[in-house]
Amino acid sequence: MKLDEAKQQFIQQWGILGTQWGINRTMAQIHALLLVSPDPLSADEIMADLQISRGNTNMNVRELMDWGIVEKVLKPGERKEFFSAEKDIWTVAMKIIKERKRREVEPIINALNQLKDIEGNKNDKEIKAFTDVITDIQKFAGQASKGVDGLVKMDEHWFAGTLLKLFR
Amino acid sequence: MKLDEAKQQFIQQWGILGTQWGINRTMAQIHALLLVSPDPLSADEIMADLQISRGNTNMNVRELMDWGIVEKVLKPGERKEFFSAEKDIWTVAMKIIKERKRREVEPIINALNQLKDIEGNKNDKEIKAFTDVITDIQKFAGQASKGVDGLVKMDEHWFAGTLLKLFR
DNA sequence: CCGAACTTTCAAAATTTTCTGAAAATTAAA
DNA sequence: TTTAATTTTCAGAAAATTTTGAAAGTTCGG
Numbered sequence: 001m002k003l004d005e006a007k008q009q010f011i012q013q014w015g016i017l018g019t020q021w022g023i024n025r026t027m028a029q030i031h032a033l034l035l036v037s038p039d040p041l042s043a044d045e046i047m048a049d050l051q052i053s054r055g056n057t058n059m060n061v062r063e064l065m066d067w068g069i070v071e072k073v074l075k076p077g078e079r080k081e082f083f084s085a086e087k088d089i090w091t092v093a094m095k096i097i098k099e100r101k102r103r104e105v106e107p108i109i110n111a112l113n114q115l116k117d118i119e120g121n122k123n124d125k126e127i128k129a130f131t132d133v134i135t136d137i138q139k140f141a142g143q144a145s146k147g148v149d150g151l152v153k154m155d156e157h158w159f160a161g162t163l164l165k166l167f168r
Numbered sequence: 169m170k171l172d173e174a175k176q177q178f179i180q181q182w183g184i185l186g187t188q189w190g191i192n193r194t195m196a197q198i199h200a201l202l203l204v205s206p207d208p209l210s211a212d213e214i215m216a217d218l219q220i221s222r223g224n225t226n227m228n229v230r231e232l233m234d235w236g237i238v239e240k241v242l243k244p245g246e247r248k249e250f251f252s253a254e255k256d257i258w259t260v261a262m263k264i265i266k267e268r269k270r271r272e273v274e275p276i277i278n279a280l281n282q283l284k285d286i287e288g289n290k291n292d293k294e295i296k297a298f299t300d301v302i303t304d305i306q307k308f309a310g311q312a313s314k315g316v317d318g319l320v321k322m323d324e325h326w327f328a329g330t331l332l333k334l335f336r
Numbered sequence: 337c338c339g340a341a342c343t344t345t346c347a348a349a350a351t352t353t354t355c356t357g358a359a360a361a362t363t364a365a366a
Numbered sequence: 367t368t369t370a371a372t373t374t375t376c377a378g379a380a381a382a383t384t385t386t387g388a389a390a391g392t393t394c395g396g
């Protein structure tokens with residue numbers, strides 16, 4: 001298979017995967033494109049490659065930067081901005097998981113707290129079923145949260161180890 | 169807070185969370201409703217509660233059953249079908265993770281295999297950047313997959329333990 | 337069988353999300 | 367400062383997804 005064909009297929013697949021997980025297709029595609037580009041790309045290059053508008057490019061690149069998995073790169077003597085993706089997949093995964101937890105899961109878990117104080121007899125079947133579910137979700141979320149933090153720590157720890165290797 | 173108000177809020181929140189993770193809002197809402205209902209509900213009850221059409225109810229309940237987190241319950245002497253949700257949150261989470269992995273992640277990981285065989289010099293910067301990313305994603309996916317299978321096993325093991333408790 | 341009760345399907349409508357592109361804002365070289 | 371290059375914004379257009387509801391299909395008691 002030719003490189004360009006393979007790249008396009010990868011970009012399409014990554015876009016589909018993103019969509020299925022609630023991530024904007026274009027955002028996932030830009031991410032895929034930057035992942036497989038050895039050098040940083042300009043907005044114009046992204047636009048040309050993915051056939052998308054400047055506005056779309058701009059918004060999704062910014063979003064990727066907000067997630068901490070793409071960064072702006074300035075080349076000396078060039079007016080344009082270039083963009084480069086974090087290449088270490090484990091680090092990428094950790095950042096995404098951490099960020100989604102923070103943005104999407106934590107607010108809801110907090111909101112659940114307010115739902116635990118229900119008027120009426122705590123032994124009523126309906127009330128008990130409800131508060132039990134809320135409590136269980138909170139417990140589960142707490143455990144899952146610890147698990148995720150553990151993974152993130154692992155990553156940071158391993159990163160420190162890698163840095164050391166550079167000096168050996 | 170009144171029970172019904174809290175229920176409605178929980179259902180709305182669960183729907184939003186679902187949406188953000190690429191799950192149909194109504195599907196998540198039906199799931200939430202069944203989670204907090206002590207008894208199985210009929211399609212008519214779900215329709216009335218969430219103010220949705222029969223078709224919508226039917227499709228999303230079927231999808232929840234496909235995921236293995238809602239089951240059909242037949243009451244003796246009743247013509248109607250009733251639906252009940254798996255109440256153990258850990259089990260629900262494991263089923264969802266397992267299923268999403270199988271349906272959405274695995275097909276893409278398999279598709280990546282075909283992208284690794286690129287025409288041209290393997291040392292070319294562009295080609296190397298591409299194949300390295302694909303290889304890293306596959307490695308990562310393999311590890312993550314093992315991790316998930318481990319969690320699922322934990323669940324099954326723990327389930328056996330719970331069964332025992334019923335007899336103590 | 338028949339027909340009432342219930343479930344399923346799916347084309348079209350409604351809604352939500354995403355994308356475009358031109359105007360406004362910003363930046364920096366001259 | 368002026369001007370040209372570049373980035374950002376966002377209202378409206380386009381696309382994708384979800385929902386409806388009525389017709390078709392199924393099931394089962396009599």
